[in-house]
Amino acid sequence: MPRPIAVHISTSALRHNLSKVRSTLQQQVAPLQRDTPKIWAVIKANAYGHGIAAAVQGFEQADGLAMLDFAEAVQCRELGWQKPIMLLEGFFSAQDLLLIDQYRLTTVIHSQHQIQDLQKMAVQLQHPVDVMLKLNTGMNRLGFGTEQFALAFAQLQQLQQEGVVGELGKMTHFARADDDPSITYQQLQCFNQYTEGLPGVVSVCNSAGTLTASLQQHLSKHHEQWVRPGVCLYGSSPFAGVPAQELGLQPAQTLTAQIISVRDISAHQGVGYGHSFISPTPMRLGVVACGYADGYPRHAPSGTPVVVNGQRTTLVGRVSMDMLMVDITHLPEAQVGSKVVLWGQNGPTVDEVAQAAGTIGYELLCAVAARVPRIVLES
Numbered sequence: 001m002p003r004p005i006a007v008h009i010s011t012s013a014l015r016h017n018l019s020k021v022r023s024t025l026q027q028q029v030a031p032l033q034r035d036t037p038k039i040w041a042v043i044k045a046n047a048y049g050h051g052i053a054a055a056v057q058g059f060e061q062a063d064g065l066a067m068l069d070f071a072e073a074v075q076c077r078e079l080g081w082q083k084p085i086m087l088l089e090g091f092f093s094a095q096d097l098l099l100i101d102q103y104r105l106t107t108v109i110h111s112q113h114q115i116q117d118l119q120k121m122a123v124q125l126q127h128p129v130d131v132m133l134k135l136n137t138g139m140n141r142l143g144f145g146t147e148q149f150a151l152a153f154a155q156l157q158q159l160q161q162e163g164v165v166g167e168l169g170k171m172t173h174f175a176r177a178d179d180d181p182s183i184t185y186q187q188l189q190c191f192n193q194y195t196e197g198l199p200g201v202v203s204v205c206n207s208a209g210t211l212t213a214s215l216q217q218h219l220s221k222h223h224e225q226w227v228r229p230g231v232c233l234y235g236s237s238p239f240a241g242v243p244a245q246e247l248g249l250q251p252a253q254t255l256t257a258q259i260i261s262v263r264d265i266s267a268h269q270g271v272g273y274g275h276s277f278i279s280p281t282p283m284r285l286g287v288v289a290c291g292y293a294d295g296y297p298r299h300a301p302s303g304t305p306v307v308v309n310g311q312r313t314t315l316v317g318r319v320s321m322d323m324l325m326v327d328i329t330h331l332p333e334a335q336v337g338s339k340v341v342l343w344g345q346n347g348p349t350v351d352e353v354a355q356a357a358g359t360i361g362y363e364l365l366c367a368v369a370a371r372v373p374r375i376v377l378e379s
Helices: 011-032 044-048 052-058 070-078 094-102 113-125 148-160 180-193 213-218 352-358 361-367
Strands: 004-008 038-040 063-067 083-086 106-109 131-134 164-172 224-226 253-265 281-286 305-308 310-316 323-328 339-343 372-378
Touching: 004 011, 011 038, 011 052, 011 213, 011 372, 044 052, 044 148, 044 361, 063 070, 070 083, 070 094, 083 281, 094 113, 094 131, 106 113, 113 148, 131 148, 148 164, 148 180, 180 213, 281 339, 305 352, 339 352
Parallel strands: 004 372, 038 063, 038 224, 063 083, 083 106, 106 131, 131 164
Antiparallel strands: 004 253, 253 281, 253 339, 281 323, 305 310, 305 339, 310 323
């Protein structure tokens, strides 16, 4: 039989989370008497480890999809996705514009060399290219500076008049929407100042921004708004202090394995590599068929939550490449073959495991290894 480990992907949870985000937006804008923002469902990094095909199915009601990778964008088209697709980092060479043209993709433009490439390739393009121009408002990663943005927008408007550019919108990215509203308001004020009077759709909100109701009143009423939720669509909270359940989200990824060996040890025995855990009393341990080569975080310490046979327990000792150990002293029914949920439905949340390991849920969702069988659960 195959090694007893699998990652289960729930398309019904993906649908639920998208619906929850949309209903949250509707509640936010209702008192403002504004249209509900449209949704780019972000599916970068193989849909945060959930698989592009599952994401296309689960997010079928999204208004558009957003990602980085050209191959993933093409896969979406081949799977039948007809609505907009946005490339969040834009294109990397002038020749990429031929793929953008062929597959009717929307591209972010964040630097002058991309505008120059678009000008150079204009005669080879069969269709106008939809563009989102990015303004750096404080993330200091991608985007035009405030002093260069107006000129870049004017250059693209000229290309729009020439039929090279189709729709032309504006966007930015929040650096601290998850933990510091004051910084987010500063970024938004900067964005509004430097895009004032410029036509086109607007996209500024990531997951945390999308779920922060107070931001809506600061967004322009005169432009169509698009949000870009990512991790929340997969059932992970973008806020460190707010569990996903409180946001009405469901886990779409569940990592499970089985106990493959049971061992009784006496007190004061070291467990695993480095003997990082010493048993304080006699203990019963379960050896689980999951390790860091499967994507479980090697740096997860003893005490990290795990669920065995529906009951919570903890990790003990250092995570190995292919195995980890859990405390089943208080679980007499646990034995070889018992089900272990590392995170997800009926287990600890991915955010709980990530917090224990000193990282974020995003990393764990994306890091499940290719060797772990993926089982897509249909609605």
